[in-house]
Amino acid sequence: MKGFVVWITGLPGSGKRALARALAQQLQQRGRQVEVIDSGALRDTPLASSLGFSREERVQNCLRHAFAAKLLANNGVVAIVSAVSPYRETRDTIRSQVGAFAEVAVTTPKETCIDRDTRGVWAAALRGEIRNFTGVDDPYEAPLSPEFAIDLSHLDEHSAARALTAELSRLELLTGATAPGLDNDPLARELEDAGFMS
């Protein structure tokens, strides 16, 4: 089966991670090999531990997620990335690199995210205790034409994941029949070039 990448973007606290996990569960039940790449969790790993929250570092962070996700997708895995990934240009770059890619916009409004704020991060950011916080003092650029958009204000993540699974089917990503772009791509060729040191 062909792998692909589901890239879930949205404001902090919008429900991305819950959706990612619910989707993973449903795709696993369909017999797919699935990996969730959760941006928050990755912050403590070698993949991202040295990165801060400047624009450049956020872009770099997203590109590393994408690199790992693409490696997985190239090996038949469905890689579900859950990441604020606030910048449109970066997401578009990743789309072009990955090929078999579905961008999912979690559109839960900012006010709802602030109201929920289960971790108190919005409150801290609004008090100025956290800087470069997306939605407060760092911009969030919503997708213009995502494959799927969903507001998780009133919808539970399992229903949302069912709708998303249906859309992935419709896009023929789940059939493995038409997943584009993974066989002949520039990144794979780039990886053929080699240096000597490590």
Next chain:
Amino acid sequence: MKGFVVWITGLPGSGKRALARALAQQLQQRGRQVEVIDSGALRDTPLASSLGFSREERVQNCLRHAFAAKLLANNGVVAIVSAVSPYRETRDTIRSQVGAFAEVAVTTPKETCIDRDTRGVWAAALRGEIRNFTGVDDPYEAPLSPEFAIDLSHLDEHSAARALTAELSRLELLTGATAPGLDNDPLARELEDAGFMS
């Protein structure tokens, strides 16, 4: 089938990459999903592009390779890492993190690597034009008890890969029956913890 990580370490120019590719070919012929993570090639990707060749950066580089390899192995893929990976402590850390892990020492002597020097990097390092070069002004700490050790001075990579494949079979990594450590590990648990920003 259970994935695992084959970690190929050795001096620059010792033949790691050729062995990695030959092994990948043979395992693919056995129906395995295989990914080669070639350290030299990764230097131009988001995974490693910001890293130099200080001790700390080399360690970080290896840990990132290991992170990607483990992600793949957790999803049933055989991840073959080809990296100088000069420091014993780092390789041992990675071994303990990965679980299903085979360390392969390419023991081609330094003199042979210098004689071959197909890319001229040894000559440049010996002239002092490349700094922090493993084997010249940066140490190489050979494995003390690798799963497999091979000198590629006089043996071609395909014969070496056949011998290595036999050893992986003997270690029961290829059967998928006893690959240890991938189900209940600290890193997986660590990834369960989540933050909010990305």
